[in-house]
Amino acid sequence: MFFKPNFQPAFHRATVSAIMEEAPDVHTLQLLFETPFEYRAGQFLTLVFEDLLKEDRRSYSFSSAPAVDLVVSITIKRISNGRYSRPLIESLRVGDQLSTTSATGLFILPKRIETFHQYFFFAAGIGITPIFSLLKELLFTHPDVSAVLIYSNSSPLQTVFENEINELQKRFQKRFVVHYLFSNTTQLNNARLSKWLLPQLLERYALGNKKEHLFYVCGPFAYMRMVRYALQELEYDDAQIRKENFDTSRPIHLHKPSDQQPHQVTLNLGTEKHHFESQYPLTILQTAKQLGIPLPYSCETGRCGSCMLRCTKGKVWMSYNEVLTEKDLSEGKVLTCVGYPIGGDIWLEG
Ligand SMILES: Cc1cc2nc3c(=O)[nH]c(=O)nc-3n(C[C@H](O)[C@H](O)[C@H](O)COP(=O)(O)OP(=O)(O)OC[C@H]3O[C@@H](n4cnc5c(N)ncnc54)[C@H](O)[C@@H]3O)c2cc1C
Numbered sequence: 001m002f003f004k005p006n007f008q009p010a011f012h013r014a015t016v017s018a019i020m021e022e023a024p025d026v027h028t029l030q031l032l033f034e035t036p037f038e039y040r041a042g043q044f045l046t047l048v049f050e051d052l053l054k055e056d057r058r059s060y061s062f063s064s065a066p067a068v069d070l071v072v073s074i075t076i077k078r079i080s081n082g083r084y085s086r087p088l089i090e091s092l093r094v095g096d097q098l099s100t101t102s103a104t105g106l107f108i109l110p111k112r113i114e115t116f117h118q119y120f121f122f123a124a125g126i127g128i129t130p131i132f133s134l135l136k137e138l139l140f141t142h143p144d145v146s147a148v149l150i151y152s153n154s155s156p157l158q159t160v161f162e163n164e165i166n167e168l169q170k171r172f173q174k175r176f177v178v179h180y181l182f183s184n185t186t187q188l189n190n191a192r193l194s195k196w197l198l199p200q201l202l203e204r205y206a207l208g209n210k211k212e213h214l215f216y217v218c219g220p221f222a223y224m225r226m227v228r229y230a231l232q233e234l235e236y237d238d239a240q241i242r243k244e245n246f247d248t249s250r251p252i253h254l255h256k257p258s259d260q261q262p263h264q265v266t267l268n269l270g271t272e273k274h275h276f277e278s279q280y281p282l283t284i285l286q287t288a289k290q291l292g293i294p295l296p297y298s299c300e301t302g303r304c305g306s307c308m309l310r311c312t313k314g315k316v317w318m319s320y321n322e323v324l325t326e327k328d329l330s331e332g333k334v335l336t337c338v339g340y341p342i343g344g345d346i347w348l349e350g
């Protein structure tokens with residue numbers, strides 16, 4: 001293999017048991033784990049690689065659903081010049097082993113599913129991966145809710161899971177609708193999702209009260225932003241829109257904390273306790289990494305939620321946050337990759 005998995009005991013070891021080609025440059029990997037591995041529909045795992053001098057991580061959403069699929073699977077699209085997606089598509093073989101963190105992520109079904117009666121899923125391209133997982137889990141386990149999938153691709157050939165989605169539509173025809181959009185079509189009014197098309201699709205498919213609708217969005221950054229703005233214009237609350245961002249490469253403008261003094265961090269990870277000092281410009285995660293404390297992380301830019309801990313005492317200021325909702329923040333959840341203690345010492349729980 002071109003890359004070297006990091007097989008430290010802190011990680012799970014997974015053997016690739018099958019590889020399926022879903023579309024050009026898109027493979028599903030079925031994974032068998034040596035140790036118990038639990039996950040929820042819509043979450044992701046993070047593959048851990050050893051580079052010459054450092055460790056590299058890449059996250060991949062589950063395309064399987066725990067209530068439906070016997071084997072865990074992830075689905076990967078090759079990015080041209082991608083350091084890891086390219087060899088994962090081109091060189092990985094059945095029997096190869098990968099190293100991964102535990103499952104994580106907040107792009108999951110709500111605790112009380114029946115609070116919402118209709119679930120809308122907006123997916124573009126490989127953004128279908130966590131949405132396919134959520135859709136299966138929802139349809140097979142919750143007979144009282146309905147689902148609508150609006151799925152954008154450049155062409156039918158590029159459409160990942162098209163056959164499986166059509167099978168779901170046949171099986172759950174009374175409560176599941178799929179609307180495909182292909183940008184290579186000549187019917188321009190049904191080619192790309194836009195702020196004009198989205199309200200028309202909702203008018204066509206939405207049932208009941210607006211408060212009973214929940215939205216899941218995954219695709220390129222501009223697509224997700226457009227869907228969010230369009231839904232906000234239709235007076236949907238931000239709390240009704242859940243987003244998963246795959247692209248952590250975009251630069252972001254980071255602000256500085258008002259308090260840049262050193263503060264003590266007490267970390268309770270269940271079986272392990274740690275105590276250390278953290279000070280801007282190092283984030284809590286960067287300080288922990290330097291000290292060899294194994295905190296979870298993936299994107300390191302406040303966009304995936306892997307590094308989330310709960311602050312039970314003191315205050316953590318975050319320079320960026322794309323994942324935690326107002327409710328998460330009110331429950332004390334914080335992202336250590338963009339977090340700094342301010343105003344005094346802090347306690348964090350894992
Ligand atoms: C929570 C989460 C879930 C994810 N789930 C999936 C999944 O289910 N399937 C999947 O294929 N990928 C998924 N990704 C993206 C994946 O982690 C990698 O970013 C992707 O495979 C590219 O890695 P690379 O090493 O090949 O590219 P890099 O070597 O890191 O980047 C190569 C070039 O591609 C650009 N780039 C990097 N990532 C992206 C991206 N996602 N979109 C567009 N351009 C990019 C970079 O700017 C750079 O120019 C997910 C990411 C996150 C954060």
Ligand code: FES
Pocket residue numbers: 296297298299300301302303304305306307308335336337338
């Ligand atoms: S590691 Fe992704 S949000 Fe912190």
